[in-house]
Amino acid sequence: MNIIRISTVVFLACLIAALFYWGGRYRITTVKYDAAEMNRRAGEKIFADDAEVKISFPVIKSLLHGKIFREANRIPKEVIKPFVSKDTVYLSLSYDIMRADDRYIGMVLRRSSYFRRAAHGDSSVTPVNIDLRNNRFVGFYDVFDKEKAPLPAVKSLIKNKIGNDCPLFDTLDSADFVPRFVLKKGGVDFVFSKYEITPGYCDSFDVNIPNTALKGLLRADFSI
Secondary structure, three states, X not given: OHXXXXXXXXXXXXXXXHHHHHHHOOEEEEXXXXXXXXXHHHOOOOOXXXXXXXXXXXXEEOOOOHHHHHHHHHHHHHHHHHHOOOOEEEEEEEEEEEEEOOOEEXXXXXEEEEEXXXXXXXXXXXXXXXXXXXXXXXXXXXXXOHHHOOHHHHHHHHHHHXXXXXXXXXXXXXXXXXXXXXXXXXXXXXXXXXXXXOOXXXXXXXXXXXXXXXXXXXXXXXXX
């Protein structure tokens, strides 16, 4: 009887471990829409016939990370929502996966658009960082040690990287401005939308800072 009990316990332990292992795994798939498909799904003509629409966004699925992934999967829809209109001439959404391992997911959504009769087109970047162990989004002070007052040093690194390529607004130096970023292997990409800290002709852009340059600023419990 003892052998049967021990075998049952071992089997259940292995089964639970397997469920957690496979349940914790995730997959990222791509969904693509054009104007006709979005009109069909909406049940009305939300885009005019001549609108050029190229929508490509990620959908993340997992058993154990259901809630945080559902929240993340809503973000692309919120990004394009203000630009869905019969006056939209062009709308594009694409994405890049910068990091995807058992600790973090880091991805960036890239949106470009143009409205009929508008003087100029517009673009933006939206980073999404997910802490898989804690099932939450990653903020600036989840990565950088608040006790070390990292903001001035980080902004200085960003300025040095940009150099003279683009004139900077005063926004970056504002005490309440916290630069957005996307996690990647070996470093962090700080991302800026069009007009965020530079004139429009600079468009949206990324600034890569390697982890070696961030030593002394990162939290001790942040896994690079």
